[in-house]
Amino acid sequence: xxxxxxADALVEVRDLTTLLSGKAVFDGLSLDxxxxxxxxxxxxxxxxxxxxxxxxTGQMRPDRGTLRVDGQNVPTLGREALYALRERIGYLFQNxxxxxxxxxxENVAFPLRQHARLPEVLLRNIVLTKLQAVxxxxxxxxxxxxxxxxxxxxxxxxxxxxxxxxxxxxDEPFVGLDPIALNQVLKLIRTLNRTLGITxxxxxxxxxxxxxxxxxxxxxxxxxxxxxxxxxxxxxxxSDWTRQFFGGEADGPVPFQYPAxxxxxxxxxxxxxx
Amino acid sequence: MSADMKTRAxxxxxxxxxxAQVGDCxxxxxxxxxxxxxxxxxxxxxxxxxxxxxAMSLVIIMISGLFVGMVLxxxxxxxLSIFGGTAALGTVVALSLYRELGPVITAxxxxxxxxxxxxxxxxxxxxxxxxxxxxxxxxxxxxxxxTPRFLAGVIAMPLLANVFSLLGLLGAHLVxxxxxxxxxxxxxxxxxxxxDVWKDIVNGTWKALAFGVVVSxxxxxxxxxxxxxxxxxxxxxxxxxxxxxxxxLALDFVMTAFLM
Ligand SMILES: Nc1ncnc2c1ncn2[C@@H]1O[C@H](COP(=O)(O)OP(=O)(O)OP(=O)(O)O)[C@@H](O)[C@H]1O
Ligand SMILES: [Mg+2]
Numbered sequence: 001x002x003x004x005x006x007a008d009a010l011v012e013v014r015d016l017t018t019l020l021s022g023k024a025v026f027d028g029l030s031l032d033x034x035x036x037x038x039x040x041x042x043x044x045x046x047x048x049x050x051x052x053x054x055x056x057t058g059q060m061r062p063d064r065g066t067l068r069v070d071g072q073n074v075p076t077l078g079r080e081a082l083y084a085l086r087e088r089i090g091y092l093f094q095n096x097x098x099x100x101x102x103x104x105x106e107n108v109a110f111p112l113r114q115h116a117r118l119p120e121v122l123l124r125n126i127v128l129t130k131l132q133a134v135x136x137x138x139x140x141x142x143x144x145x146x147x148x149x150x151x152x153x154x155x156x157x158x159x160x161x162x163x164x165x166x167x168x169x170x171d172e173p174f175v176g177l178d179p180i181a182l183n184q185v186l187k188l189i190r191t192l193n194r195t196l197g198i199t200x201x202x203x204x205x206x207x208x209x210x211x212x213x214x215x216x217x218x219x220x221x222x223x224x225x226x227x228x229x230x231x232x233x234x235x236x237x238x239s240d241w242t243r244q245f246f247g248g249e250a251d252g253p254v255p256f257q258y259p260a261x262x263x264x265x266x267x268x269x270x271x272x273x274x
Numbered sequence: 275m276s277a278d279m280k281t282r283a284x285x286x287x288x289x290x291x292x293x294a295q296v297g298d299c300x301x302x303x304x305x306x307x308x309x310x311x312x313x314x315x316x317x318x319x320x321x322x323x324x325x326x327x328x329a330m331s332l333v334i335i336m337i338s339g340l341f342v343g344m345v346l347x348x349x350x351x352x353x354l355s356i357f358g359g360t361a362a363l364g365t366v367v368a369l370s371l372y373r374e375l376g377p378v379i380t381a382x383x384x385x386x387x388x389x390x391x392x393x394x395x396x397x398x399x400x401x402x403x404x405x406x407x408x409x410x411x412x413x414x415x416x417x418x419x420x421t422p423r424f425l426a427g428v429i430a431m432p433l434l435a436n437v438f439s440l441l442g443l444l445g446a447h448l449v450x451x452x453x454x455x456x457x458x459x460x461x462x463x464x465x466x467x468x469x470d471v472w473k474d475i476v477n478g479t480w481k482a483l484a485f486g487v488v489v490s491x492x493x494x495x496x497x498x499x500x501x502x503x504x505x506x507x508x509x510x511x512x513x514x515x516x517x518x519x520x521x522x523l524a525l526d527f528v529m530t531a532f533l534m
Contacts, residue, residue, distance in 0.1 A: 057410060059406060059409060083412040083414075086411070086412040089410070091410040093403050093406070093410075095403055097402060097403035097404055097406065097407035098404075099399075099404050099408075100398075100399075100402070110411065110413075111411045111412075114413050159411075
Protein backbone atom coordinates (compact mmCIF):
# COMPACT_ATOMS: atom_id res chain seq x y z
CA UNK A 1 0.00 0.00 0.00
CA UNK A 2 1.30 3.48 -0.77
CA UNK A 3 2.45 5.30 2.30
CA UNK A 4 2.05 9.02 2.64
CA UNK A 5 5.22 10.40 4.18
CA UNK A 6 4.72 11.67 7.69
CA ALA A 7 5.91 15.25 8.05
CA ASP A 8 8.08 14.60 11.08
CA ALA A 9 9.12 10.97 11.27
CA LEU A 10 11.61 9.87 13.92
CA VAL A 11 11.99 6.46 12.31
CA GLU A 12 11.73 6.10 8.57
CA VAL A 13 11.82 2.63 7.04
CA ARG A 14 12.10 2.30 3.25
CA ASP A 15 12.09 -0.88 1.14
CA LEU A 16 13.52 -2.99 3.93
CA THR A 17 14.35 -6.53 2.84
CA THR A 18 15.67 -9.16 5.22
CA LEU A 19 16.40 -12.80 4.63
CA LEU A 20 16.80 -15.12 7.63
CA SER A 21 17.74 -18.74 7.00
CA GLY A 22 16.76 -18.24 3.35
CA LYS A 23 13.27 -16.99 4.23
CA ALA A 24 12.25 -13.42 3.45
CA VAL A 25 11.12 -11.96 6.75
CA PHE A 26 10.76 -8.49 5.22
CA ASP A 27 10.08 -7.97 1.56
CA GLY A 28 10.14 -4.25 0.83
CA LEU A 29 8.77 -3.02 4.14
CA SER A 30 8.16 0.74 4.33
CA LEU A 31 6.70 2.64 7.24
CA ASP A 32 7.09 5.80 9.31
CA UNK A 33 7.10 6.27 13.05
CA UNK A 34 5.99 9.84 13.82
CA UNK A 35 7.91 11.81 16.43
CA UNK A 36 6.28 12.25 19.81
CA UNK A 37 3.55 9.67 19.23
CA UNK A 38 2.86 6.14 20.41
CA UNK A 39 2.91 3.84 17.41
CA UNK A 40 1.85 0.25 17.73
CA UNK A 41 3.29 -2.43 15.46
CA UNK A 42 1.01 -5.42 15.26
CA UNK A 43 0.93 -8.56 13.22
CA UNK A 44 0.73 -12.32 13.41
CA UNK A 45 3.28 -14.21 15.46
CA UNK A 46 6.56 -14.75 13.63
CA UNK A 47 5.94 -11.90 11.23
CA UNK A 48 9.12 -10.09 12.18
CA UNK A 49 8.09 -7.51 14.77
CA UNK A 50 11.02 -8.31 17.05
CA UNK A 51 13.27 -8.39 13.99
CA UNK A 52 12.09 -4.89 13.04
CA UNK A 53 13.02 -3.59 16.50
CA UNK A 54 16.43 -5.22 16.16
CA UNK A 55 16.92 -3.44 12.83
CA UNK A 56 15.97 -0.11 14.38
CA THR A 57 18.61 -0.55 17.09
CA GLY A 58 21.24 -1.97 14.75
CA GLN A 59 21.43 -5.35 16.48
CA MET A 60 20.70 -6.90 13.09
CA ARG A 61 21.38 -5.52 9.66
CA PRO A 62 18.87 -5.82 6.81
CA ASP A 63 19.93 -7.17 3.44
CA ARG A 64 18.56 -4.16 1.57
CA GLY A 65 16.80 -0.90 2.22
CA THR A 66 17.27 2.11 4.43
CA LEU A 67 16.23 2.71 7.98
CA ARG A 68 16.68 6.20 9.36
CA VAL A 69 16.44 6.98 13.05
CA ASP A 70 16.56 10.71 13.73
CA GLY A 71 18.15 11.19 10.32
CA GLN A 72 20.90 8.57 10.69
CA ASN A 73 20.86 5.53 8.42
CA VAL A 74 21.26 2.79 11.04
CA PRO A 75 22.56 -0.09 8.85
CA THR A 76 25.57 1.99 7.78
CA LEU A 77 26.54 3.28 11.24
CA GLY A 78 29.87 2.30 12.79
CA ARG A 79 30.25 1.05 16.32
CA GLU A 80 30.75 4.42 18.00
CA ALA A 81 27.85 6.10 16.25
CA LEU A 82 25.63 3.10 16.87
CA TYR A 83 26.42 3.07 20.58
CA ALA A 84 25.84 6.83 20.78
CA LEU A 85 22.45 6.29 19.16
CA ARG A 86 21.58 3.43 21.50
CA GLU A 87 22.21 5.60 24.53
CA ARG A 88 19.17 7.58 23.39
CA ILE A 89 16.96 4.52 22.89
CA GLY A 90 15.28 2.48 25.59
CA TYR A 91 14.53 -1.13 24.74
CA LEU A 92 12.22 -3.42 26.64
CA PHE A 93 13.11 -7.02 25.81
CA GLN A 94 10.42 -9.61 25.22
CA ASN A 95 11.97 -11.67 28.06
CA UNK A 96 13.15 -8.86 30.37
CA UNK A 97 16.87 -9.76 30.06
CA UNK A 98 17.79 -8.47 33.54
CA UNK A 99 21.42 -8.96 34.56
CA UNK A 100 21.26 -11.88 36.97
CA UNK A 101 24.46 -10.83 38.79
CA UNK A 102 22.90 -7.62 40.08
CA UNK A 103 19.90 -6.84 42.25
CA UNK A 104 16.92 -4.82 41.04
CA UNK A 105 18.40 -1.49 42.09
CA GLU A 106 21.72 -2.13 40.35
CA ASN A 107 19.96 -3.37 37.23
CA VAL A 108 18.09 -0.10 36.91
CA ALA A 109 21.22 1.86 37.84
CA PHE A 110 23.36 -0.02 35.31
CA PRO A 111 22.99 2.35 32.31
CA LEU A 112 23.58 5.36 34.57
CA ARG A 113 26.70 3.87 36.11
CA GLN A 114 28.07 3.02 32.65
CA HIS A 115 27.43 6.30 30.91
CA ALA A 116 26.99 9.06 33.46
CA ARG A 117 29.27 10.08 36.28
CA LEU A 118 26.59 11.00 38.79
CA PRO A 119 26.92 11.61 42.51
CA GLU A 120 25.62 8.56 44.35
CA VAL A 121 22.77 10.53 45.98
CA LEU A 122 21.45 11.74 42.64
CA LEU A 123 21.79 8.30 41.07
CA ARG A 124 19.91 6.77 43.99
CA ASN A 125 17.09 9.26 43.61
CA ILE A 126 16.75 8.72 39.88
CA VAL A 127 16.67 4.94 40.28
CA LEU A 128 14.15 5.07 43.13
CA THR A 129 11.94 7.42 41.12
CA LYS A 130 11.87 5.01 38.19
CA LEU A 131 11.22 2.05 40.48
CA GLN A 132 8.42 3.98 42.16
CA ALA A 133 6.92 4.61 38.72
CA VAL A 134 6.68 0.87 38.06
CA UNK A 135 5.52 0.19 41.63
CA UNK A 136 8.60 -1.76 42.70
CA UNK A 137 10.53 0.62 44.94
CA UNK A 138 10.09 -1.89 47.77
CA UNK A 139 11.72 -4.62 45.68
CA UNK A 140 14.94 -2.66 45.12
CA UNK A 141 17.13 -5.15 46.94
CA UNK A 142 15.66 -8.35 45.47
CA UNK A 143 17.66 -10.38 42.98
CA UNK A 144 16.16 -11.05 39.51
CA UNK A 145 15.71 -14.73 40.40
CA UNK A 146 13.37 -13.67 43.21
CA UNK A 147 11.00 -11.81 40.88
CA UNK A 148 7.91 -13.04 39.09
CA UNK A 149 7.77 -12.67 35.32
CA UNK A 150 5.54 -9.60 35.53
CA UNK A 151 7.74 -7.96 38.16
CA UNK A 152 10.84 -8.65 36.08
CA UNK A 153 9.21 -6.97 33.08
CA UNK A 154 8.42 -3.88 35.15
CA UNK A 155 12.02 -3.73 36.39
CA UNK A 156 13.19 -4.01 32.78
CA UNK A 157 10.84 -1.16 31.93
CA UNK A 158 12.29 0.98 34.72
CA UNK A 159 15.75 0.24 33.34
CA UNK A 160 14.69 1.14 29.79
CA UNK A 161 13.46 4.58 30.86
CA UNK A 162 16.17 5.44 33.35
CA UNK A 163 17.96 7.65 30.83
CA UNK A 164 14.79 9.45 29.66
CA UNK A 165 15.44 8.32 26.08
CA UNK A 166 14.07 9.98 22.93
CA UNK A 167 12.65 6.68 21.74
CA UNK A 168 11.40 3.64 23.62
CA UNK A 169 10.81 0.27 22.01
CA UNK A 170 8.48 -2.00 23.90
CA ASP A 171 8.55 -5.64 22.79
CA GLU A 172 5.33 -7.17 24.13
CA PRO A 173 5.21 -5.31 27.46
CA PHE A 174 1.80 -6.66 28.48
CA VAL A 175 2.48 -10.40 28.44
CA GLY A 176 2.17 -11.96 31.87
CA LEU A 177 0.91 -8.84 33.64
CA ASP A 178 -2.11 -8.97 35.91
CA PRO A 179 -4.86 -6.43 35.07
CA ILE A 180 -3.65 -3.99 37.73
CA ALA A 181 -0.04 -4.08 36.57
CA LEU A 182 -1.22 -3.90 32.96
CA ASN A 183 -3.12 -0.69 33.68
CA GLN A 184 -0.08 0.68 35.49
CA VAL A 185 2.15 -0.06 32.52
CA LEU A 186 -0.39 1.43 30.12
CA LYS A 187 -0.56 4.54 32.25
CA LEU A 188 3.23 4.67 32.36
CA ILE A 189 3.56 4.42 28.58
CA ARG A 190 0.99 7.18 28.19
CA THR A 191 2.64 9.40 30.83
CA LEU A 192 6.12 8.96 29.36
CA ASN A 193 4.76 9.89 25.99
CA ARG A 194 2.46 12.75 26.96
CA THR A 195 4.60 14.47 29.59
CA LEU A 196 8.11 13.85 28.31
CA GLY A 197 7.23 13.59 24.65
CA ILE A 198 9.08 10.30 24.29
CA THR A 199 8.34 8.59 21.00
CA UNK A 200 7.23 5.02 21.61
CA UNK A 201 7.02 1.94 19.46
CA UNK A 202 4.82 -0.66 20.98
CA UNK A 203 4.80 -4.26 19.78
CA UNK A 204 1.82 -6.01 21.29
CA UNK A 205 -0.94 -8.48 20.52
CA UNK A 206 -3.54 -7.07 22.93
CA UNK A 207 -5.63 -4.77 20.76
CA UNK A 208 -7.82 -3.73 23.70
CA UNK A 209 -4.75 -2.39 25.48
CA UNK A 210 -3.17 -0.98 22.33
CA UNK A 211 -6.20 1.14 21.42
CA UNK A 212 -6.01 2.86 24.81
CA UNK A 213 -2.52 4.28 24.17
CA UNK A 214 -1.61 4.08 20.51
CA UNK A 215 -2.01 7.08 18.21
CA UNK A 216 -1.19 5.01 15.16
CA UNK A 217 -1.13 1.30 14.34
CA UNK A 218 0.93 -0.42 11.65
CA UNK A 219 -0.15 -3.92 10.75
CA UNK A 220 2.67 -6.05 9.36
CA UNK A 221 2.11 -9.29 7.51
CA UNK A 222 3.97 -11.21 4.82
CA UNK A 223 6.98 -8.92 5.07
CA UNK A 224 5.09 -5.72 4.34
CA UNK A 225 3.03 -3.10 6.08
CA UNK A 226 -0.47 -4.12 5.01
CA UNK A 227 -2.49 -1.53 6.92
CA UNK A 228 -1.87 1.68 8.84
CA UNK A 229 -4.18 4.02 10.67
CA UNK A 230 -5.58 5.01 14.00
CA UNK A 231 -6.83 2.13 16.14
CA UNK A 232 -10.40 3.18 15.35
CA UNK A 233 -9.81 3.09 11.61
CA UNK A 234 -8.29 -0.37 11.80
CA UNK A 235 -10.98 -1.66 14.13
CA UNK A 236 -13.60 -0.77 11.55
CA UNK A 237 -11.95 -3.44 9.45
CA UNK A 238 -12.12 -2.12 5.93
CA SER A 239 -9.69 -4.59 4.37
CA ASP A 240 -9.35 -8.36 4.48
CA TRP A 241 -6.22 -8.03 6.57
CA THR A 242 -7.76 -5.91 9.28
CA ARG A 243 -10.97 -7.93 9.28
CA GLN A 244 -9.05 -11.11 9.87
CA PHE A 245 -6.59 -9.69 12.35
CA PHE A 246 -8.86 -7.56 14.49
CA GLY A 247 -11.95 -9.67 13.95
CA GLY A 248 -9.98 -12.72 14.99
CA GLU A 249 -11.09 -14.88 12.08
CA ALA A 250 -8.86 -17.95 11.78
CA ASP A 251 -8.84 -17.99 8.01
CA GLY A 252 -8.01 -15.12 5.70
CA PRO A 253 -4.99 -13.59 4.01
CA VAL A 254 -2.81 -14.51 6.98
CA PRO A 255 -2.33 -18.29 7.01
CA PHE A 256 -2.48 -19.90 10.45
CA GLN A 257 0.11 -22.49 9.40
CA TYR A 258 3.84 -21.79 9.15
CA PRO A 259 4.71 -22.59 5.50
CA ALA A 260 4.97 -26.39 5.20
CA UNK A 261 4.79 -29.21 2.71
CA UNK A 262 1.65 -31.18 1.96
CA UNK A 263 -0.03 -32.33 5.18
CA UNK A 264 -1.13 -35.74 3.86
CA UNK A 265 2.40 -36.46 2.61
CA UNK A 266 3.84 -35.55 5.97
CA UNK A 267 1.50 -38.00 7.70
CA UNK A 268 2.53 -40.71 5.21
CA UNK A 269 -0.86 -41.08 3.52
CA UNK A 270 0.14 -40.45 -0.06
CA UNK A 271 -0.32 -43.26 -2.54
CA UNK A 272 -0.97 -45.81 0.21
CA UNK A 273 -4.51 -46.43 -1.01
CA UNK A 274 -3.71 -46.39 -4.71
CA MET B 275 23.90 -11.56 18.42
CA SER B 276 26.93 -9.34 18.59
CA ALA B 277 27.98 -7.73 15.38
CA ASP B 278 31.52 -9.07 15.41
CA MET B 279 31.04 -12.62 16.71
CA LYS B 280 28.66 -15.14 15.29
CA THR B 281 28.36 -18.81 16.04
CA ARG B 282 29.28 -20.53 12.83
CA ALA B 283 27.12 -23.20 11.32
CA UNK B 284 28.94 -26.53 11.07
CA UNK B 285 30.51 -26.98 7.65
CA UNK B 286 31.14 -30.67 7.82
CA UNK B 287 34.60 -32.21 8.06
CA UNK B 288 36.02 -32.32 11.56
CA UNK B 289 39.40 -30.98 10.52
CA UNK B 290 37.96 -28.00 8.68
CA UNK B 291 35.60 -27.23 11.56
CA UNK B 292 38.40 -27.59 14.04
CA UNK B 293 40.67 -25.23 12.13
CA ALA B 294 37.83 -22.75 11.67
CA GLN B 295 37.24 -22.83 15.43
CA VAL B 296 40.90 -22.14 16.10
CA GLY B 297 40.71 -19.22 13.68
CA ASP B 298 37.57 -17.85 15.32
CA CYS B 299 39.20 -18.24 18.69
CA UNK B 300 42.22 -16.27 17.52
CA UNK B 301 40.01 -13.47 16.21
CA UNK B 302 38.14 -13.50 19.48
CA UNK B 303 41.42 -13.10 21.36
CA UNK B 304 42.29 -10.08 19.20
CA UNK B 305 38.84 -8.63 19.91
CA UNK B 306 39.37 -9.07 23.64
CA UNK B 307 42.85 -7.57 23.57
CA UNK B 308 41.53 -4.66 21.55
CA UNK B 309 38.85 -4.13 24.17
CA UNK B 310 41.33 -3.92 27.06
CA UNK B 311 41.50 -0.09 27.02
CA UNK B 312 37.70 0.15 27.17
CA UNK B 313 37.59 -2.61 29.71
CA UNK B 314 39.86 -0.68 32.06
CA UNK B 315 36.90 1.63 32.63
CA UNK B 316 35.25 -1.31 34.33
CA UNK B 317 37.95 -1.80 36.97
CA UNK B 318 35.34 -2.72 39.55
CA UNK B 319 34.18 -5.57 37.32
CA UNK B 320 37.75 -6.80 36.75
CA UNK B 321 38.57 -6.89 40.46
CA UNK B 322 35.25 -8.55 41.19
CA UNK B 323 36.14 -11.26 38.68
CA UNK B 324 39.67 -11.73 40.05
CA UNK B 325 38.25 -12.15 43.53
CA UNK B 326 35.60 -14.50 42.19
CA UNK B 327 37.94 -16.66 40.11
CA UNK B 328 40.72 -16.68 42.71
CA ALA B 329 38.59 -17.27 45.74
CA MET B 330 36.60 -19.92 43.94
CA SER B 331 39.70 -21.97 43.10
CA LEU B 332 41.82 -21.26 46.17
CA VAL B 333 40.56 -24.02 48.47
CA ILE B 334 40.71 -26.81 45.89
CA ILE B 335 44.18 -25.64 44.81
CA MET B 336 45.48 -25.57 48.38
CA ILE B 337 44.13 -29.00 49.26
CA SER B 338 45.39 -30.53 46.01
CA GLY B 339 48.80 -28.91 46.44
CA LEU B 340 49.15 -30.32 49.92
CA PHE B 341 48.29 -33.86 48.87
CA VAL B 342 50.38 -33.81 45.71
CA GLY B 343 53.36 -32.65 47.80
CA MET B 344 52.77 -35.42 50.33
CA VAL B 345 52.54 -38.15 47.68
CA LEU B 346 55.56 -36.76 45.89
CA UNK B 347 57.61 -36.91 49.08
CA UNK B 348 56.60 -40.54 49.68
CA UNK B 349 57.38 -41.67 46.15
CA UNK B 350 60.62 -39.77 45.80
CA UNK B 351 61.86 -40.77 49.25
CA UNK B 352 61.49 -44.40 48.22
CA UNK B 353 63.27 -43.83 44.89
CA LEU B 354 66.04 -41.69 46.40
CA SER B 355 66.67 -44.16 49.22
CA ILE B 356 67.68 -46.73 46.59
CA PHE B 357 70.60 -44.47 45.71
CA GLY B 358 71.12 -43.30 49.26
CA GLY B 359 70.23 -39.78 48.29
CA THR B 360 67.33 -38.92 50.57
CA ALA B 361 69.09 -35.70 51.51
CA ALA B 362 68.09 -34.40 48.08
CA LEU B 363 64.38 -34.92 48.80
CA GLY B 364 63.65 -31.23 49.31
CA THR B 365 65.44 -30.26 46.11
CA VAL B 366 63.74 -32.84 43.93
CA VAL B 367 60.29 -32.06 45.28
CA ALA B 368 60.76 -28.32 44.88
CA LEU B 369 62.03 -28.69 41.32
CA SER B 370 59.16 -30.97 40.28
CA LEU B 371 56.60 -28.67 41.85
CA TYR B 372 57.81 -25.29 40.67
CA ARG B 373 58.86 -26.35 37.20
CA GLU B 374 56.19 -28.83 36.27
CA LEU B 375 53.45 -30.01 38.58
CA GLY B 376 52.48 -26.65 40.05
CA PRO B 377 51.61 -24.92 36.78
CA VAL B 378 50.15 -28.01 35.06
CA ILE B 379 47.94 -29.36 37.83
CA THR B 380 46.82 -25.86 38.78
CA ALA B 381 45.83 -25.22 35.15
CA UNK B 382 43.86 -28.47 34.97
CA UNK B 383 42.08 -27.77 38.24
CA UNK B 384 41.51 -24.17 37.21
CA UNK B 385 39.89 -25.28 33.95
CA UNK B 386 37.57 -27.62 35.83
CA UNK B 387 36.68 -25.19 38.57
CA UNK B 388 36.81 -21.62 37.25
CA UNK B 389 36.85 -22.30 33.49
CA UNK B 390 33.59 -24.24 33.46
CA UNK B 391 31.95 -21.60 35.63
CA UNK B 392 33.01 -18.86 33.20
CA UNK B 393 31.73 -20.78 30.19
CA UNK B 394 28.39 -21.62 31.78
CA UNK B 395 27.90 -18.10 33.08
CA UNK B 396 28.61 -16.37 29.78
CA UNK B 397 26.61 -18.98 27.83
CA UNK B 398 23.60 -18.40 30.03
CA UNK B 399 23.99 -14.63 29.72
CA UNK B 400 23.76 -15.07 25.96
CA UNK B 401 20.80 -17.46 26.23
CA UNK B 402 18.84 -15.07 28.45
CA UNK B 403 19.55 -12.03 26.21
CA UNK B 404 21.69 -10.35 28.86
CA UNK B 405 24.50 -9.77 26.36
CA UNK B 406 22.01 -8.32 23.86
CA UNK B 407 20.61 -6.12 26.64
CA UNK B 408 24.10 -4.78 27.33
CA UNK B 409 24.58 -3.97 23.66
CA UNK B 410 21.25 -2.15 23.76
CA UNK B 411 22.45 -0.13 26.73
CA UNK B 412 25.52 0.80 24.65
CA UNK B 413 27.81 -1.35 26.81
CA UNK B 414 30.14 -3.57 24.79
CA UNK B 415 29.78 -7.12 26.17
CA UNK B 416 33.31 -7.97 25.03
CA UNK B 417 34.71 -5.14 27.13
CA UNK B 418 32.34 -5.67 30.05
CA UNK B 419 31.92 -9.45 30.21
CA UNK B 420 34.60 -11.24 28.18
CA THR B 421 37.77 -9.22 28.76
CA PRO B 422 37.42 -8.80 32.56
CA ARG B 423 36.99 -12.56 32.98
CA PHE B 424 39.88 -13.27 30.66
CA LEU B 425 42.16 -10.85 32.50
CA ALA B 426 41.06 -12.21 35.86
CA GLY B 427 42.02 -15.73 34.77
CA VAL B 428 45.37 -14.57 33.39
CA ILE B 429 46.20 -12.74 36.61
CA ALA B 430 44.92 -15.42 38.98
CA MET B 431 46.64 -18.42 37.38
CA PRO B 432 50.31 -17.60 38.26
CA LEU B 433 49.28 -16.69 41.81
CA LEU B 434 47.34 -19.92 42.21
CA ALA B 435 50.17 -21.99 40.73
CA ASN B 436 52.60 -20.54 43.24
CA VAL B 437 50.19 -21.20 46.09
CA PHE B 438 49.92 -24.76 44.84
CA SER B 439 53.70 -25.25 44.77
CA LEU B 440 54.14 -23.67 48.19
CA LEU B 441 51.49 -25.88 49.75
CA GLY B 442 53.05 -28.86 47.96
CA LEU B 443 56.38 -28.04 49.56
CA LEU B 444 54.74 -27.88 52.97
CA GLY B 445 53.08 -31.24 52.31
CA ALA B 446 56.42 -32.75 51.30
CA HIS B 447 58.03 -31.31 54.42
CA LEU B 448 55.26 -32.80 56.52
CA VAL B 449 55.85 -36.29 55.08
CA UNK B 450 59.62 -36.13 54.55
CA UNK B 451 60.71 -34.44 57.76
CA UNK B 452 57.95 -35.11 60.27
CA UNK B 453 57.11 -38.63 59.23
CA UNK B 454 60.05 -40.21 57.33
CA UNK B 455 62.72 -38.49 59.42
CA UNK B 456 64.72 -36.53 56.85
CA UNK B 457 66.69 -33.88 58.72
CA UNK B 458 64.89 -30.55 58.72
CA UNK B 459 68.03 -28.54 58.03
CA UNK B 460 69.08 -30.78 55.18
CA UNK B 461 65.62 -30.59 53.61
CA UNK B 462 65.73 -26.80 53.37
CA UNK B 463 69.42 -26.08 52.91
CA UNK B 464 69.99 -28.66 50.20
CA UNK B 465 66.97 -27.22 48.45
CA UNK B 466 67.87 -23.55 48.70
CA UNK B 467 71.38 -24.21 47.42
CA UNK B 468 70.10 -26.07 44.37
CA UNK B 469 66.92 -24.31 43.33
CA ASP B 470 67.93 -21.35 41.28
CA VAL B 471 65.12 -19.15 42.52
CA TRP B 472 64.99 -16.94 39.52
CA LYS B 473 65.31 -19.53 36.85
CA ASP B 474 63.02 -22.19 38.25
CA ILE B 475 60.35 -20.14 39.95
CA VAL B 476 60.24 -17.58 37.17
CA ASN B 477 60.07 -20.25 34.47
CA GLY B 478 57.25 -21.95 36.34
CA THR B 479 55.44 -18.64 36.64
CA TRP B 480 55.80 -18.02 32.90
CA LYS B 481 54.26 -21.40 32.26
CA ALA B 482 51.42 -20.67 34.63
CA LEU B 483 50.82 -17.34 32.90
CA ALA B 484 50.69 -19.01 29.48
CA PHE B 485 48.29 -21.65 30.80
CA GLY B 486 46.18 -18.89 32.32
CA VAL B 487 45.93 -17.27 28.89
CA VAL B 488 44.86 -20.43 27.04
CA VAL B 489 42.47 -21.75 29.70
CA SER B 490 40.73 -18.39 30.15
CA UNK B 491 40.61 -17.81 26.40
CA UNK B 492 39.04 -21.20 25.76
CA UNK B 493 36.56 -20.82 28.62
CA UNK B 494 35.41 -17.33 27.62
CA UNK B 495 35.31 -18.16 23.90
CA UNK B 496 33.27 -21.32 24.45
CA UNK B 497 30.79 -19.43 26.60
CA UNK B 498 30.54 -16.50 24.23
CA UNK B 499 29.87 -18.66 21.17
CA UNK B 500 27.73 -21.34 22.84
CA UNK B 501 24.37 -21.92 21.12
CA UNK B 502 21.76 -20.14 23.29
CA UNK B 503 20.09 -23.31 24.57
CA UNK B 504 20.56 -25.42 27.69
CA UNK B 505 22.07 -28.16 25.55
CA UNK B 506 24.40 -25.72 23.85
CA UNK B 507 25.67 -24.37 27.16
CA UNK B 508 26.12 -27.88 28.58
CA UNK B 509 28.24 -28.98 25.60
CA UNK B 510 30.26 -25.78 25.68
CA UNK B 511 31.11 -26.40 29.34
CA UNK B 512 32.33 -29.89 28.56
CA UNK B 513 34.36 -28.62 25.62
CA UNK B 514 36.07 -26.09 27.87
CA UNK B 515 37.45 -28.85 30.10
CA UNK B 516 38.44 -31.14 27.24
CA UNK B 517 40.08 -28.52 25.01
CA UNK B 518 41.74 -26.67 27.87
CA UNK B 519 43.26 -29.87 29.30
CA UNK B 520 44.64 -31.02 25.96
CA UNK B 521 46.03 -27.62 25.04
CA UNK B 522 47.62 -27.18 28.48
CA LEU B 523 49.40 -30.55 28.31
CA ALA B 524 50.58 -30.01 24.75
CA LEU B 525 51.73 -26.48 25.46
CA ASP B 526 53.52 -27.73 28.56
CA PHE B 527 55.63 -30.03 26.44
CA VAL B 528 56.48 -27.28 23.98
CA MET B 529 57.34 -24.76 26.69
CA THR B 530 59.40 -27.24 28.66
CA ALA B 531 61.41 -28.06 25.56
CA PHE B 532 62.16 -24.38 25.02
CA LEU B 533 62.59 -23.23 28.61
CA MET B 534 64.90 -25.99 29.83
N1 LIG C 1 18.23 -15.72 14.18
C1 LIG C 1 17.30 -16.15 13.32
N2 LIG C 1 17.64 -17.00 12.34
C2 LIG C 1 16.73 -17.42 11.45
N3 LIG C 1 15.45 -17.07 11.47
C3 LIG C 1 15.04 -16.23 12.42
C4 LIG C 1 15.94 -15.73 13.41
N4 LIG C 1 15.26 -14.91 14.24
C5 LIG C 1 14.00 -14.90 13.78
N5 LIG C 1 13.84 -15.69 12.70
C6 LIG C 1 12.61 -15.89 11.93
O1 LIG C 1 12.15 -14.61 11.60
C7 LIG C 1 10.76 -14.54 11.71
C8 LIG C 1 10.37 -13.34 12.54
O2 LIG C 1 10.78 -13.52 13.88
P1 LIG C 1 10.40 -12.46 14.99
O3 LIG C 1 10.98 -12.92 16.26
O4 LIG C 1 10.79 -11.11 14.53
O5 LIG C 1 8.82 -12.56 15.05
P2 LIG C 1 7.78 -11.75 15.92
O6 LIG C 1 6.92 -11.01 14.97
O7 LIG C 1 8.49 -10.97 16.95
O8 LIG C 1 6.91 -12.91 16.57
P3 LIG C 1 6.24 -12.97 18.03
O9 LIG C 1 5.00 -12.16 17.96
O10 LIG C 1 5.92 -14.43 18.19
O11 LIG C 1 7.25 -12.48 19.00
C9 LIG C 1 10.29 -15.87 12.26
O12 LIG C 1 9.66 -16.56 11.23
C10 LIG C 1 11.54 -16.57 12.71
O13 LIG C 1 11.42 -17.93 12.36
MG1 LIG D 1 8.69 -11.07 19.03
